[in-house]
Amino acid sequence: MAFLELHNIKKAYYLDKQAFPVLKGIDLQFEQGEFVSILGESGGGKSTLMNIIGGVDRNFSGEVLIKGTPLDHKQEKQLDDYRRSMVGYIYQSYNLISHLTVLDNVLVALDMTALSREERRKRALKLLDQVSLSDQAHKHPNHLSGGQKQRVAIARALASDPQIIIADEPTGALDSQNTQEVLTLLDQIAKDGKLVIAVTHSQEVADHGTRVVHLADGKIDGDERLRPAYDLPKDPTVVKSQQLPAMASYRMSFKHLMYNFWRNSLIMLGTAIGIFAVLLFSGLGNGINGYIQNQINSLTNPRSITVFKNPTGKHLTQDQIQSSLMQNLSADPQSMMIDSGALRRLGKVDGVASVQKGNIISGYRLSYKKLQQSGTTLTTWNKSVTSSSIKHGHRPGSNEIVLTKQQASQLTDAKNYRKIIGKPVNISFKWVNSKGDPVAINGTVKVAGLSEGASAQTTVSYGTMQRMLRDSGAVTSPNFVAVSASSLSDVQKVDNRINNLKNAKGERMFGAITVGSILKTVNTYVHLASTILAAIAGISLLVSALMIIVTMYMSVSERTKEIGILRALGERKKDIRRLFTSESIFIGLFSAVLALVIVIVVTVILNHTLYGMIKYNIVQITAGNVIFAFAVAVVISFIAALLPARRAARLNPIDALAAD
Numbered sequence: 265m266a267f268l269e270l271h272n273i274k275k276a277y278y279l280d281k282q283a284f285p286v287l288k289g290i291d292l293q294f295e296q297g298e299f300v301s302i303l304g305e306s307g308g309g310k311s312t313l314m315n316i317i318g319g320v321d322r323n324f325s326g327e328v329l330i331k332g333t334p335l336d337h338k339q340e341k342q343l344d345d346y347r348r349s350m351v352g353y354i355y356q357s358y359n360l361i362s363h364l365t366v367l368d369n370v371l372v373a374l375d376m377t378a379l380s381r382e383e384r385r386k387r388a389l390k391l392l393d394q395v396s397l398s399d400q401a402h403k404h405p406n407h408l409s410g411g412q413k414q415r416v417a418i419a420r421a422l423a424s425d426p427q428i429i430i431a432d433e434p435t436g437a438l439d440s441q442n443t444q445e446v447l448t449l450l451d452q453i454a455k456d457g458k459l460v461i462a463v464t465h466s467q468e469v470a471d472h473g474t475r476v477v478h479l480a481d482g483k484i485d486g487d488e489r490l491r492p493a494y495d496l497p498k499d500p501t502v503v504k505s506q507q508l509p510a511m512a513s514y515r516m517s518f519k520h521l522m523y524n525f526w527r528n529s530l531i532m533l534g535t536a537i538g539i540f541a542v543l544l545f546s547g548l549g550n551g552i553n554g555y556i557q558n559q560i561n562s563l564t565n566p567r568s569i570t571v572f573k574n575p576t577g578k579h580l581t582q583d584q585i586q587s588s589l590m591q592n593l594s595a596d597p598q599s600m601m602i603d604s605g606a607l608r609r610l611g612k613v614d615g616v617a618s619v620q621k622g623n624i625i626s627g628y629r630l631s632y633k634k635l636q637q638s639g640t641t642l643t644t645w646n647k648s649v650t651s652s653s654i655k656h657g658h659r660p661g662s663n664e665i666v667l668t669k670q671q672a673s674q675l676t677d678a679k680n681y682r683k684i685i686g687k688p689v690n691i692s693f694k695w696v697n698s699k700g701d702p703v704a705i706n707g708t709v710k711v712a713g714l715s716e717g718a719s720a721q722t723t724v725s726y727g728t729m730q731r732m733l734r735d736s737g738a739v740t741s742p743n744f745v746a747v748s749a750s751s752l753s754d755v756q757k758v759d760n761r762i763n764n765l766k767n768a769k770g771e772r773m774f775g776a777i778t779v780g781s782i783l784k785t786v787n788t789y790v791h792l793a794s795t796i797l798a799a800i801a802g803i804s805l806l807v808s809a810l811m812i813i814v815t816m817y818m819s820v821s822e823r824t825k826e827i828g829i830l831r832a833l834g835e836r837k838k839d840i841r842r843l844f845t846s847e848s849i850f851i852g853l854f855s856a857v858l859a860l861v862i863v864i865v866v867t868v869i870l871n872h873t874l875y876g877m878i879k880y881n882i883v884q885i886t887a888g889n890v891i892f893a894f895a896v897a898v899v900i901s902f903i904a905a906l907l908p909a910r911r912a913a914r915l916n917p918i919d920a921l922a923a924d
């Protein structure tokens with residue numbers, strides 16, 4: 265049983281369905297330790313035969329047997345294994361990978377062995393030493409002479425310790441001295457017990473071997489033994505092969521990315537701008553939401569719900585509640601009064617922590633010395649009012665009032681409005697008695713403080729109001745209630761429950777107003793705006809994805825030969841696919857990192873600049889935003905690489921190797 269046997273190998277190329285037979289039934293047997301030269305006229309089918317022996321060509325008929333076991337060339341996986349473990353290729357045009365160093369070119373083959381990382385490195389350096397190139401290990405191939413390149417190719421072919429070395433015109437591009445050196449190396453390889461098959465036109469090469477096979481018109485027409493085959497070594501070292509680990513693909517794609525760093529950095533910058541915009545707009549959305557929330561919370565108590573009587577019995581919106589209140593307060597104050605039964609119902613609502621009675625008066629007059637002022641609403645102090653609105657003085661105590669800054673200015677003078685604090689002012693308004701007849705209320709209260717800003721209100725304590733009403737014989741029932749929810753997250757639920765409370769007739773009893781729902785509306789708009797902005801940024805991400813697709817396609821075209829080399833070395837389609845997808849994901853990840861750096865710088869600048877004005881960090885990027893941006897970057901770059909990577913993986917290794 266011969267080491268390698270070819271039985272009736274036939275191969276034809278097809279052009280427009282017309283067959284052009286190249287190999288017309290080849291039968292050959294090879295042994296280990298042989299150095300076989302295949303001679304023949306140009307176009308005679310020598311390279312075609314080598315591709316079949318080397319396991320890169322699957323479309324032929326006939327049988328290839330290794331140690332008596334047929335090679336199933338229909339099964340791609342088996343051929344991948346065969347190339348990886350059994351075959352080393354040496355080409356006329358060297359076929360080194362230009363973006364890898366000499367050492368890395370050798371290591372590419374060693375990546376598919378079971379050796380440890382250190383052992384692989386040692387073996388690569390030893391092989392380079394054997395071909396006298398250890399001092400060139402860190403150069404790139406374009407800095408080597410032709411002879412040196414071919415010696416690197418020999419070192420690479422031997423790296424995984426294959427049993428068959430196929431050399432397709434290995435000296436075709438070399439001068440006589442380099443030819444001699446390469447032939448000596450090939451002879452040494454055969455001496456080490458390998459089967460060397462060299463395709464050549466040169467008689468000099470043929471004379472160097474142990475056997476010459478002549479091919480003419482697709483058939484063997486001569487097979488001459490010059491010397492006996494070399495004996496097999498007694499204890500051959502065996503390097504076990506394995507499938508390419510994913511890590512090796514990642515390393516290689518990273519090296520390629522770095523080799524083309526400047527070109528890639530432009531694509532990364534483009535992608536980073538898109539991701540940056542998404543991050544910034546999300547951060548700005550968060551910031552604006554937070555800012556508004558902060559502002560509203562500083563004006564009122566967000567846990568407080570203001571409850572009025574619902575005179576219609578029907579569902580009312582917040583705006584409708586407010587306008588019906590203003591109308592009824594002056595036209596029919598009694599219609600808004602809340603009786604004790606209704607108050608009890610409110611206190612029992614789930615999630616209500618406390619119920620505080622209050623009065624709101626529409627239309628009143630203030631007088632101080634000879635000056636008078638008329639106001640629209642006077643409210644009793646309650647939990648929905650925050651002390652922060654009082655800029656001077658304090659909240660109203662017994663027989664005290666808090667005026668707005670504007671009222672104080674009108675009752676004194678604009679410059680010295682603050683001097684009214686501590687002074688008594690007269691207050692008068694109209695209310696009703698229990699019969700519904702109008703009653704004039706008059707009282708004197710001391711100014712406790714002044715409120716300013718958007719939430720400025722005129723307030724007296726509830727006790728003060730009750731006393732004034734009682735003293736004049738008016739009805740003392742409350743006409744609003746400040747309800748506190750037990751927690752902030754419950755406010756909306758409690759608001760709904762109160763709005764849905766019904767009396768025996770099935771009419772709704774109350775209308776409730778919360779700042780939370782105002783906040784919710786505002787935040788909905790802010791969220792909408794930031795989503796629209798982020799979507800616009802998404803368009804730039806789409807452009808980035810297109811850029812990555814184009815770059816990857818270009819990369820596949822540029823690296824076609826490399827793909828052929830890697831496939832010939834035994835890499836699977838999957839490995840090629842991973843090579844391109846991982847490079848694209850690296851681009852995505854680097855872009856995301858770059859975007860993060862830019863957004864951090866911009867955030868610091870924006871927040872620093874605007875803080876002086878609004879006392880708030882307006883851009884707030886959360887960890888969730890960053891994770892989302894990275895996820896988007898990885899997903900986009902992965903999707904962008906899918907088609908180019910698929911194209912690369914599907915390339916026919918022979919066509920890929922023939923690429924310029």
Ligand SMILES: Nc1ncnc2c1ncn2[C@@H]1O[C@H](COP(=O)(O)OP(=O)(O)OP(=O)(O)O)[C@@H](O)[C@H]1O
Pocket residue numbers: 277278286304305306307308309310311312313
């Ligand atoms: N992919 C292909 N499609 C069609 N015809 C092909 C293809 N590859 C090779 N051929 C044809 O097959 C024949 C054999 O080619 P092959 O390269 O095997 O010859 P060769 O003996 O190695 O030639 P040379 O010594 O010039 O390298 C040639 O006529 C060539 O034109």
